[in-house]
Amino acid sequence: MSVPHPEVVSLLEKQLTHEFHAAQAYTALGYWCDVQHWSGYSQFFHKQAAEERTHAARILQHLADRDVVPQIGALAAPKKDYEDLEQCAQAAYDLERNNTRGIHEAYAVALKHGDFPAQVLLHWFISEQVEEEAWSDKLVAKTKRAACAGALLYLDRHLEKELSGTGGGGE
Structure with a gap:
């Protein structure tokens, strides 16, 4: 399989770092909720943390399958103190919006360079x-x-x- 263009690799690595950051941030949100005795929110955020780690693994494997040893960026410590659940929910929304922006940026560059395998990977993320x-x-x-x-x-x-x-499967 072809090695991706360096610009595509750079943006996939950047997105990989975003996914790991989101996993850490969701873990911090989960423990804040746990300490505040919001067990449903806590479980929900811990589930999201695991999902973000799975997303990171998907990008790691894609790069490895294309003979690229991924560079994982440094992660800043996530915020750990929140005023209330509304602030936690807003933090989750902001994490997802940030991930979406990164995915769209990487997809645009994959299109520019005709990197079809990266486009397929990123199309899954766009839908997600x-x-x-x-x-x-x-x-x-x-x-x-x-x-x-x-x-x-x-x-x-x-x-x-x-x-x-x-819960019956509804919202």
């Missing part, structure tokens, strides 16, 4: 990001609407049930 942005937008909206403690407790329990598979 539609889903990621949709859930994060809904999480922000639902958290804002649930502004009182009783409604937030209900939403937290709802997330917990959804993640345990006993």
Whole structure:
């Protein structure tokens, strides 16, 4: 298989670093929620952290399959203190928007260089990001609407049930 153009490699490595950063940020969000006793939100953010690590692995494998030893960028420590669940939900939305921008940038460069394998990889990510942005937008909206403690407790329990598979599959 052909080695990708250096500009494509650079942007895939940048996206790889974004995915690892998002995994760390979701882990930090999960533990903040855990300490605050929001177990549904905590489980949800830990699930997202695992998903981001899987996304990073997908990029790593793509590069390795094309004879590129990936350069993983340095990761800054994620934010660990939040004022409330609304701020956590907004942080998740911002992470997903940032990932989408990086994926779109990498895809545009893959198109420019005619890198079909990278385009296929990134097309999967583009589709995935539609889903990621949709859930994060809904999480922000639902958290804002649930502004009182009783409604937030209900939403937290709802997330917990959804993640345990006993929630009935709806939103």
